Amino acid sequence: MKFGNLVIAGLVTGSIYAVFAVCVSVWYRVSNILNLAVGDFAMLGALGVDDLVRVRNWPLPAAIAVTLVTVAAFGYVYDRVVLRLATEGRSAQEGIVVTFFFTFALSFFIDGVARVLFGTDVHAAPALWSGRSLTVLSSLHVERAGILVLACAVICGSMFWLYISRTLGGKAIQACGENPLGARIAGIDTRRYRRIIFTGTAVLAAVFGIVESPITGYTYLSGATISLTGFIAAAYGGFRQPGRALLAGLAIGITEALLGGYVSAEYGDTVLYAILAALVLAWPRALGFGSAVSG
Amino acid sequence: MTGPSTGEAPALAVTGMSVAYGDVTAVHDATFSVAPGEACAITGPNGNGKSSILMGLAGLVRRRGDVRIFGAPAPSGDVRWAARHGLTLVPERRQLYPGLSAADNIVLGCYCWTSSLRRARASGPFGLALELFPEIGPHLNQAAGTLSGGQQQMVAIMRGLASDPKILAVDEPCLGLAEAVARRVYDALARIHQAGTTLVVVEEAPKRALTICDRRVEVRNGVASTS
Numbered sequence: 001m002k003f004g005n006l007v008i009a010g011l012v013t014g015s016i017y018a019v020f021a022v023c024v025s026v027w028y029r030v031s032n033i034l035n036l037a038v039g040d041f042a043m044l045g046a047l048g049v050d051d052l053v054r055v056r057n058w059p060l061p062a063a064i065a066v067t068l069v070t071v072a073a074f075g076y077v078y079d080r081v082v083l084r085l086a087t088e089g090r091s092a093q094e095g096i097v098v099t100f101f102f103t104f105a106l107s108f109f110i111d112g113v114a115r116v117l118f119g120t121d122v123h124a125a126p127a128l129w130s131g132r133s134l135t136v137l138s139s140l141h142v143e144r145a146g147i148l149v150l151a152c153a154v155i156c157g158s159m160f161w162l163y164i165s166r167t168l169g170g171k172a173i174q175a176c177g178e179n180p181l182g183a184r185i186a187g188i189d190t191r192r193y194r195r196i197i198f199t200g201t202a203v204l205a206a207v208f209g210i211v212e213s214p215i216t217g218y219t220y221l222s223g224a225t226i227s228l229t230g231f232i233a234a235a236y237g238g239f240r241q242p243g244r245a246l247l248a249g250l251a252i253g254i255t256e257a258l259l260g261g262y263v264s265a266e267y268g269d270t271v272l273y274a275i276l277a278a279l280v281l282a283w284p285r286a287l288g289f290g291s292a293v294s295g
Numbered sequence: 296m297t298g299p300s301t302g303e304a305p306a307l308a309v310t311g312m313s314v315a316y317g318d319v320t321a322v323h324d325a326t327f328s329v330a331p332g333e334a335c336a337i338t339g340p341n342g343n344g345k346s347s348i349l350m351g352l353a354g355l356v357r358r359r360g361d362v363r364i365f366g367a368p369a370p371s372g373d374v375r376w377a378a379r380h381g382l383t384l385v386p387e388r389r390q391l392y393p394g395l396s397a398a399d400n401i402v403l404g405c406y407c408w409t410s411s412l413r414r415a416r417a418s419g420p421f422g423l424a425l426e427l428f429p430e431i432g433p434h435l436n437q438a439a440g441t442l443s444g445g446q447q448q449m450v451a452i453m454r455g456l457a458s459d460p461k462i463l464a465v466d467e468p469c470l471g472l473a474e475a476v477a478r479r480v481y482d483a484l485a486r487i488h489q490a491g492t493t494l495v496v497v498e499e500a501p502k503r504a505l506t507i508c509d510r511r512v513e514v515r516n517g518v519a520s521t522s
Contacts (some may be wrong), residue, residue: 168406171402173396175392184460186378187374
């Protein structure tokens with residue numbers, strides 16, 4: 001039953017990677033910018049709620065609400081001011097500078113602020129559904145937080161899928177990604193969608209940080225690791241295919257858990273990244289890296 | 296939709312319009328007008344500013360000068376305003392969304408006047424677009440990028456029609472199309488014109504355009520002259 005338990009644990013972390021990979025690739029489709037700060041918003045959510053509840057004795061619902069509103073406001077302002085100047089201002093930058101630099105810098109900035117605000121220790125938001133882990137089929141153990149993470153991923157994923165496929169606004173988002181000029185011709189405000197998705201994915205990341213942190217615990221540096229794994233999963237979908245990014249996220253999560261369980265708990269991550277790199281070297285185009293490079 | 300059709304006002308009144316890309320002036324001081332229900336051809340050699348005139352009118356690029364659509368002064372660089380006041384562009388090279396189905400490409404034409412997918416699909420303009428090009432019917436669920444050049448051009452015109460235009464600005468509709476397909480496209484444009492829509496058609500070769508157009512604006516080196 002060790003295998004089953006590892007797969008369940010892998011599914012939980014994998015669904016987080018999948019959500020972040022989808023966030024990265026959806027926003028990249030609309031804006032051509034890779035959001036390397038998405039994991040930092042997760043860390044802000046987890047440590048922000050922890051700080052308000054544990055240090056300042058706020059009630060949990062208020063702490064969650066204030067944290068999410070703060071993340072949303074910060075994401076909105078960052079897009080309005082920095083990203084707008086970077087892509088449309090007088091000295092607008094193009095290519096790799098915009099693609100990487102402005103959210104990479106944001107990631108460092110958030111880490112620095114978080115270090116000052118929350119210190120360097122490992123913390124976690126209070127568990128939303130506390131209690132002992134549940135036992136299924138007599139020997140499979142599932143953490144309650146893990147069930148919440150999976151439920152959140154399924155709910156957010158299906159809501160997003162419904163929005164994209166069943167509404168005119170969702171189709172407009174796809175049009176922005178397919179052909180920005182063509183989207184403008186139809187009267188679609190591509191900037192507005194870019195802003196909505198940047199802010200929306202920041203809030204979504206924060207929600208997942210809050211729900212997941214009781215399992216792993218976060219420090220001010222945790223965001224970078226999550227971003228990196230989400231980024232790699234998104235790369236397997238060529239940064240433009242949320243569906244493939246989702247599958248890649250799940251696969252990476254499960255592989256990571258199995259490697260940790262059967263190969264080495266200490267070197268599991270190292271082996272994982274070696275496998276991921278080897279796969280890219282072996283089949284760059286089949287894995288979607290061709291389109292990532294050519295844009 | 297919101298276009299104040301006063302009857303007297305021209306569909307399009309352009310006075311001293313200029314379009315520049317950095318230091319390069321593509322359109323210099325263009326002045327012309329198009330009456331409601333008229334079909335006007337904008338002709339001239341490639342690279343002389345014909346497309347820039349249409350892009351400026353549709354709000355895709357910034358322009359200077361005065362542009363009035365049915366009497367209402369058009370702000371520079373506002374596509375949505377132009378579309379809501381009845382002017383829609385069917386651009387050069389079609390600019391479709393290749394990964395989306397033909398039906399989704401067409402229905403997105405409705406975006407400028409509704410946010411409801413159900414209302415868009417049930418609307419008159421959407422139905423009219425499907426009616427005008429029955430040959431696209433079997434391909435509605437096919438990705439637009441996999442359609443033939445002629446079919447893509449039809450889908451681009453259908454997307455334009457779905458916006459319920461009073462003025463349809465069509466840029467080089469027959470670029471790269473076989474003769475038979477080009478005739479089919481012009482046949483459809485003639486029917487759109489007969490139904491009362493004002494047409495502005497950009498063509499390098501005036502011959503075909505003048506089969507349906509009443510008037511011609513000649514553009515040379517960024518300067519427009521009416522004939």
